[in-house]
Amino acid sequence: MRKKIIAGNWKMNKTPSEAVALINELKPLVANDEVDVVFCVPAISIVPAMEAAKGSNINIGAENMYFEESGAYTGEIAPNMLTDVGVKYVIIGHSERRDYFAETDETVNKKVLKAFEHGITPIICCGESLTQRQQGVTIDFIRQQIKIAFLNVTAEQAATAVIAYEPIWAIGTGMTATSDQAEEVCAAIRACIAEIYDEATAAAIRIQYGGSMNAGNAAELLAKPDIDGGLVGGASLKPDFGKIVNYNK
Ligand code: 13P
Secondary structure (H helix, E strand, C coil): CCCEEEEEECCCCCCHHHHHHHHHHHCCCCCCCCEEEEEEECHHHHHHHHHHHCCCCEEEEECCCCCCCCCCCCCCCCHHHHHHCCCCEEEECCHHHHHHCCCCHHHHHHHHHHHHHCCCEEEEEECCCHHHHHHCCHHHHHHHHHHHHCCCCCHHHHCCCEEEECCHHHCCCCCCCCHHHHHHHHHHHHHHHHHHCCHHHHHHCEEEEECCCCCCCHHHHHCCCCCCEEEECHHHHCCHHHHHHCCCC
């Protein structure tokens, strides 16, 4: 039985002091031992967020990480900077990073490998554009993203990974994928993992849905057999996030 994992992706929102205030506000609302809860926050807020989340069930994650150990990479965050402060999760390859910061399937793969090397669980994002959905190539496109992201990743590592299926057309638009649309792709992702590795790895890996998830649609999405959690943007910055985390109560 896979434990659900519900992660907030704060994107470029909240100053460090606002982050602390929001965590203090949400802490009692997101208590649910049946779910892994992760807040992925801007790098500058990771340390104060860790401090604020102490003693709660909230894990603090990063929104990005570079694939080199150290050196002349101005503005980047190295994996050991994250592990040094206790970060266990990092979002890799969000569509916004692919669109605005030129990340590719190849850099996603490098980051995934580097995260595993440092014992950080990657939340690996994939998802099609509206045009690709209309062209009927969604599954082909996602399979390619997954196959490249997992190049040289061992089955043992893959079993611990988190994949976030986020249709680009559903992100920040209020246009959630229907639970059937989300399930179709999440099931295809699991089948792809089974093809690359084996059934046991596919059964272990956790697959989230992301894209306008909110308190009103979370329970239906999370009831689907291949949807093991959510990656939540806008609604993770509000008390509503507590309702998403407690979708089963
Ligand atoms: P929204 O929940 O705001 O649509 O964002 C989804 C997302 O991109 C999470 O990574």
